[in-house]
Amino acid sequence: MPFQAVILWTDWLIYLLVAVIAVTIVYVRGREHLLAPWRRVGHSASGMVGLTVLMLFVIVGLLDSLHYRPRIAGNAASAKVVYASEVKSALDAVLEPLRSRREKTYSAPLATELFAKEMIEHADGSQSRDYPRLKFGGTQLKEPATDRAASIARAVIGGAATGVVVWLFLALFIAAAVAQSARTHIHLAWSALWRGETPAPWRAVLLTMLAVFLAGGAAVALAVNYHVLGTDKVGQDVLYLTLKSIRTALVIGTLTTLVMLPFALALGIAAGYFGGWVDDAIQYLYTTLNSIPGVLLIAAAVLMMQVYIDTHPDLFPTAAQRADLRLLFLCIILGVTSWTGLCRLLRGEALKLKELEYIQAAHAFGVRHHRIISRHILPNVMHIVLISVVMEFSGLVLAEAVLSYVGVGVDPSMNSFGTMINNARLEMAREPMVWWSLAAAFVFMVTLVLAANLFADAVRDAFDPRVRTSARSLKRLPPLAKAGVA
Amino acid sequence: MIAYIIRRLGYAIPILIGVNIITFGLFFLVNTPDDMARMQLGVKRVTPEAIASWKQERGYDKPLLFNAAASGLDKVSNTIFFEKSLRMFVFDFGRADDGRDIAREIRMRMGPSLAVAVPAFLVGLFVYITFALAFAFFRATYIDFWGVVICVAAMSISSMFYIIGGQYLIAKLWHLVPISGYSGGTDALRFVLLPAAIGVIAGFGGSTRLYRAFFLEEISKDYVRTARAKGLSETVVLFRHVLKNAMIPILTGVVVAIPFLFIGGLITESFFGIPGLGSYTIDAINSQDFAVVRSMVFIGSLLYIAGLLLTDISYTLVDPRVRLS
Numbered sequence: 001m002p003f004q005a006v007i008l009w010t011d012w013l014i015y016l017l018v019a020v021i022a023v024t025i026v027y028v029r030g031r032e033h034l035l036a037p038w039r040r041v042g043h044s045a046s047g048m049v050g051l052t053v054l055m056l057f058v059i060v061g062l063l064d065s066l067h068y069r070p071r072i073a074g075n076a077a078s079a080k081v082v083y084a085s086e087v088k089s090a091l092d093a094v095l096e097p098l099r100s101r102r103e104k105t106y107s108a109p110l111a112t113e114l115f116a117k118e119m120i121e122h123a124d125g126s127q128s129r130d131y132p133r134l135k136f137g138g139t140q141l142k143e144p145a146t147d148r149a150a151s152i153a154r155a156v157i158g159g160a161a162t163g164v165v166v167w168l169f170l171a172l173f174i175a176a177a178v179a180q181s182a183r184t185h186i187h188l189a190w191s192a193l194w195r196g197e198t199p200a201p202w203r204a205v206l207l208t209m210l211a212v213f214l215a216g217g218a219a220v221a222l223a224v225n226y227h228v229l230g231t232d233k234v235g236q237d238v239l240y241l242t243l244k245s246i247r248t249a250l251v252i253g254t255l256t257t258l259v260m261l262p263f264a265l266a267l268g269i270a271a272g273y274f275g276g277w278v279d280d281a282i283q284y285l286y287t288t289l290n291s292i293p294g295v296l297l298i299a300a301a302v303l304m305m306q307v308y309i310d311t312h313p314d315l316f317p318t319a320a321q322r323a324d325l326r327l328l329f330l331c332i333i334l335g336v337t338s339w340t341g342l343c344r345l346l347r348g349e350a351l352k353l354k355e356l357e358y359i360q361a362a363h364a365f366g367v368r369h370h371r372i373i374s375r376h377i378l379p380n381v382m383h384i385v386l387i388s389v390v391m392e393f394s395g396l397v398l399a400e401a402v403l404s405y406v407g408v409g410v411d412p413s414m415n416s417f418g419t420m421i422n423n424a425r426l427e428m429a430r431e432p433m434v435w436w437s438l439a440a441a442f443v444f445m446v447t448l449v450l451a452a453n454l455f456a457d458a459v460r461d462a463f464d465p466r467v468r469t470s471a472r473s474l475k476r477l478p479p480l481a482k483a484g485v486a
Numbered sequence: 487m488i489a490y491i492i493r494r495l496g497y498a499i500p501i502l503i504g505v506n507i508i509t510f511g512l513f514f515l516v517n518t519p520d521d522m523a524r525m526q527l528g529v530k531r532v533t534p535e536a537i538a539s540w541k542q543e544r545g546y547d548k549p550l551l552f553n554a555a556a557s558g559l560d561k562v563s564n565t566i567f568f569e570k571s572l573r574m575f576v577f578d579f580g581r582a583d584d585g586r587d588i589a590r591e592i593r594m595r596m597g598p599s600l601a602v603a604v605p606a607f608l609v610g611l612f613v614y615i616t617f618a619l620a621f622a623f624f625r626a627t628y629i630d631f632w633g634v635v636i637c638v639a640a641m642s643i644s645s646m647f648y649i650i651g652g653q654y655l656i657a658k659l660w661h662l663v664p665i666s667g668y669s670g671g672t673d674a675l676r677f678v679l680l681p682a683a684i685g686v687i688a689g690f691g692g693s694t695r696l697y698r699a700f701f702l703e704e705i706s707k708d709y710v711r712t713a714r715a716k717g718l719s720e721t722v723v724l725f726r727h728v729l730k731n732a733m734i735p736i737l738t739g740v741v742v743a744i745p746f747l748f749i750g751g752l753i754t755e756s757f758f759g760i761p762g763l764g765s766y767t768i769d770a771i772n773s774q775d776f777a778v779v780r781s782m783v784f785i786g787s788l789l790y791i792a793g794l795l796l797t798d799i800s801y802t803l804v805d806p807r808v809r810l811s
Contacts, residue, residue, distance in 0.1 A: 288504035293786035295752060299771045300512050300779055311521050394642065401644050402753055407772050421646055425757075428650065442647055450642035457638075 003068040004083045008324040010331075013255050014065045037383075040462035045201035047458020049208045053451035056212060057246050064247035066090040067320075087320040091247075095240055098223060101136035103235035106427075109436050110152055110226045112138035137227045155221040163217025164210070171206050178202065230436040232423070242440045244415035249448060252331060252400040252410075253393040260335030260342070265385065268343040269377055272350025273369070282347070286340040294337040295406065301333040302326075302408040323411035330403070330410060334396060342388045349381045383463040390456040394449045401445070417445045491795065498791045502575070505787040509780050510571045519546035519566075522776060526583075544777070545570070545580070570780070579781040583773065588781050592763065598668055599762030601678050603751050606685030610693070611740065613686055615729075618697035622705060623724060634698070640691030648688040649681075649757045656680055666759035681758045696739060700732040707731075733804040737797055 007015075028034045041047050068090075069083040092099055106115035113131035120132050133144070141147045171193075178198055179189035189198075196203045219239070222228045229238035271282035289297075309322060316322040353359060354377070362372050397417075403409035404418020405425075412419060424438035523540040524532050541547040548566050549555075570580065579588035621633045657665040657680060668677045704710065705728055713723045755764035763782070770778035 284500065284504065288501050288508070291501055291787040291790040292505055292508070292783055293790065296767065296779065296783045296786050297508075299767075300509065300783060303771065303774060303776070303779065304512055306774075307521050311524055398644050401646060405646060405753060406756075406768055417644075421644070421650075425650065428654065433654075438650065442643075445644060446639075446642050446647075449644075450639060453638055453642055 003070050006067040006069055006087050006320075008067055008087075008321065009328045010251050010255060010324055011065050011067060013258060013328075014062070014251065017254060017258055018062070037462040041458050042200050044458040044461065045204040046454045047462075048201050049204050050451040050454030050456075050458065052205050052208050053212075053447060054455055057250065057448055057451070060091065060243055061247045061250040063094065064089045064091040064244065085318060087318060091243065095243065098237045098240040101227075101237060103134050103136065103227070103231045104132075105231070105233060105235055106434055107134055107137060107227060107231045107235075109228060109230040109238075110137075110148075110222065111230065112141060112144035112148055112226075115434070134227075137231075138225055140225055151225070152222065155225065156218045159217035159219070159221025160214045161217070162221070163213035163215075166217075167206075167210050167213040170209060174202055174206065229440045232437050233427070238437045238440050241415050241420060241437070242444050245417050245420060245441070246444070246448070248327065248410055248414060248416035249397045249400060249445070251327060252334070253396045253452070255328070255331040256334045256338065256396050257389045257392055259332050260339035261385065261389070263335075264339040264342040264346060265378075265381075267339075268346025269350045269373060269381065271343070272347040272352075273354050273373060273377060275351075279347070282343070286343050289337065290340045292337075295403070295408075297337050298330075298333050298403060299406065299408045301336075302330065302403075305329050305333075319413055323414040326411045327414065330400075334399065338392065338396075342385070345384050345388065346381055349384055350377055353377050353380055383465075387456075387460050387463055390452075390459045393456065394452040397445070397449055397452070417441045491799075494795050494798065498795075501791060502784075502787065505784065506571050506574065509783050510567060513776055513780055514566055514570075519544075522546075526774065570777075574781065574784045579784075580777055582770070582778050583775045588778055591766065592781070592785065595761055595763050595766050597670075597762075598674075598760050599751060599755065599764060601674055602681045602685070602754065602758075602760055602762065605678065606682040609682065610686040610689050614690065614693040614697055615736070617690075617694045618701055619724060619729065621694070621698045622701035622728070623720065625702060625705070634695060637691040637695040637698075640687075641695065642691075645688040646753060646757075648684050649754060652680060652684045652687075653757065666757070668758075668760045677758070677760070681754045681760065685754060693739075697732070697736055700735045701728055704728045704732045730804060734801065737800050737804065740797070 028038060066089055067087050069085070069087055072082045072084050104114060107113070108115060111134065113133055116131075117129050118132050119127055120130050121127055133139070138144055138148060138151070141151060172190075175190040175193055176186055178193060179186040182189060192198055193202050193206070219228050223239065227237050227239070229242065232238055232241065267282050267285070271279045305326065309316065309326065316325060359372060359376050362376060367375075400409055400416060401418040401421055404416055405422050409418045410416045420437055420441040424434070424441065427434035428438065519541050520537055523537040523546075527536055527540060538547065546566060573580070577589050579592070582588050582591065617633070621630045624630045624633075653665055656662050663676055663680045666677075668674065701724075710723060710727060713727050714720075718726075751762065751764035752768055753764070754760070755762045756768045759765070763785075766778065767782045769775075770782070
């Protein structure tokens with residue numbers, strides 16, 4: 001084996017999440033009443049654009065969740081196989097050139113020289129104070145001052161053109177699929193697609209993909225010779241750091257809700273269904289937890305966790321495992337502070353549902369409590385769970401940044417948007433300003449959160465019965481599909 | 487009214503006791519004072535004597551819950567739980583690691599915190615309601631559409647970017663106000679202006695969109711149709727009927743925002759160097775001053791409970807159907 005697989009705690013949970021989603025998809029596909037709201041999501045242009053962008057982030061995050069320890073090339077004589085102590089991920093393997101090309105310190109995006117002046121020794125022994133050339137950025141250029149612009153333009157045009165070609169194939173494939181499902185000719189489907197007449201908003205999705213492929217193609221072409229987003233204080237490529245941060249954001253946004261969901265479901269439904277002292281006890285519990293300001297509870301808990309990690313170093317063999325456990329703990333404690341809202345909603349809904357006739361009838365037939373809860377109540381509160389899970393995601397991603405700034409977020413050695421912003425804050429004071437790592441974190445974070453918000457809105461509109469029946473959403477229904485494609 | 491308030495305050499006591507037990511558990515049971523001492527002293531200087539003296543300095547050398555060595559009432563009162571947790575109910579928070587009295591520090595830092603948070607809160611509420619009402623008035627037009635687009639985009643931006651951007655643009659580039667710092671008296675205005683304005687802008691997207699949804703929900707109700715049928719103008723309908731009724735969900739949400747005001751205060755104060763409670767908490771977290779963090783947890787929940795009580799009272803002001811009973 002050229003490598004040894006390493007599965008961190010959060011990796012396990014991510015695989016579990018992926019499995020849950022896959023099972024849900026299979027389950028929903030065969031049931032029309034469950035499929036209908038999802039179809040409404042699929043018909044919302046903004047929702048599908050958001051989903052498209054989210055999927056790109058998810059792909060990066062999943063690649064970054066396949067961890068392994070590469071084998072160290074030892075002498076062939078020794079039979080013992082040795083693996084590196086450093087844990088890498090599949091994303092690291094893909095981005096190996098970005099990861100390994102380290103400069104000395106800051107350099108601006110697409111620069112050929114370092115950001116700060118240094119003493120340079122020339123071949124003839126003389127010394128001068130100037131900006132030294134980068135070790136990896138733009139090394140192919142003989143005369144950076146004159147050739148750089150042309151070289152960058154060539155790379156951008158070439159990369160973008162490649163992106164467009166790939167995108168055209170993708171668009172043709174989608175048109176073919178649309179034609180297949182509508183049983184028409186492909187050129188009819190193609191023109192319907194671009195007039196925005198397909199039932200699913202393929203035009204919006206394809207335009208989003210076009211933007212991604214243009215930017216992505218240009219970035220890949222540039223990354224061959226340059227640091228696209230510059231380098232940070234220790235000379236690491238900022239693009240690499242940003243891509244690595246995506247996993248942290250996704251883990252915080254998804255695992256937190258995964259961790260809190262069992263508690264919120266069990267306690268919320270129990271409080272509403274059983275009433276009486278159970279209700280009182282659970283209400284007291286969540287009012288108490290709610291009354292502690294979230295950030296302070298998190299700070300207190302994370303400080304305690306830090307004390308525990310520091311006093312028990314033998315439990316955490318590698319730095320990656322330590323950082324990973326802290327991330328998981330952060331998810332758990334964020335979950336503890338954020339389950340109360342969902343719990344209250346579920347309690348109210350269970351309270352309402354248990355008075356309905358079909359549940360009264362089930363009682364009369366002598367159906368047991370756990371059967372009533374699992375067969376009658378649980379399926380009828382799932383839309384609330386789904387809405388709050390997707391609505392919560394973007395808030396959690398934003399919260400991670402704040403917590404990491406406060407110093408109670410992820411481990412300082414772990415890449416995240418919060419640590420990037422935190423480091424960038426000190427760089428802002430430099431003259432001239434080091435703006436690129438802040439800008440990179442800003443762009444990626446806003447894109448992620450915006451996409452999540454758009455998708456969450458589409459999900460809420462499709463699943464919330466209150467929104468569905470109001471006159472506003474009637475107006476928003478897509479125009480009836482025209483002949484030819486429908 | 488007074489009887490109602492007293493009864494509500496009575497409800498608050500079990501909650502405060504619960505908060506107290508949670509913090510006690512977190513700070514003394516999950517990690518013993520020995521662990522904290524090791525952490526504070528650093529790995530190199532840890533000796534049993536150093537730990538003992540560290541604990542004695544802070545009064546952590548007593549038994550946790552029950553002091554068998556003492557006599558009489560001291561059996562219960564001469565313990566960590568009594569000294570460190572129960573004493574908080576009379577606002578005796580003990581001393582921070584730098585030796586200062588925490589209660590005094592909190593009193594001193596309350597002013598600057600309020601000076602930033604209160605204007606931001608009030609102006610924000612006014613601005614959000616105004617815009618939300620305008621979007622609701624122009625509903626289903628381009629003004630409404632682009633308004634919502636801007637709101638969704640604005641709420642996708644982390645508040646830290648608003649702070650950093652505002653500091654850079656207004657303070658560093660245009661030199662309109664100082665980047666950070668604070669001073670008392672009328673001079674405080676210069677320092678409060680930027681953080682308060684950024685607080686308002688940072689909350690704009692989320693709140694405006696939420697309030698717009700509240701207004702639209704009210705507008706689709708029957709009494710609004712009746713009001714229009716009577717021949718009232720749209721402006722009168724909006725201000726006289728819709729605004730009043732939508733204030734109930736808005737007020738509920740404002741209370742939910744009060745703890746968030748606190749978290750917003752944390753980073754704003756730390757970025758702008760305002761000597762308030764937020765920056766005090768952040769400093770305590772960074773220097774791992776457990777006594778201060780514990781006190782702030784207690785104060786925070788106290789504020790939250792006060793906020794809940796205020797909402798219930800404010801309901802009666804906007805909704806005559808709600809009676810305090």
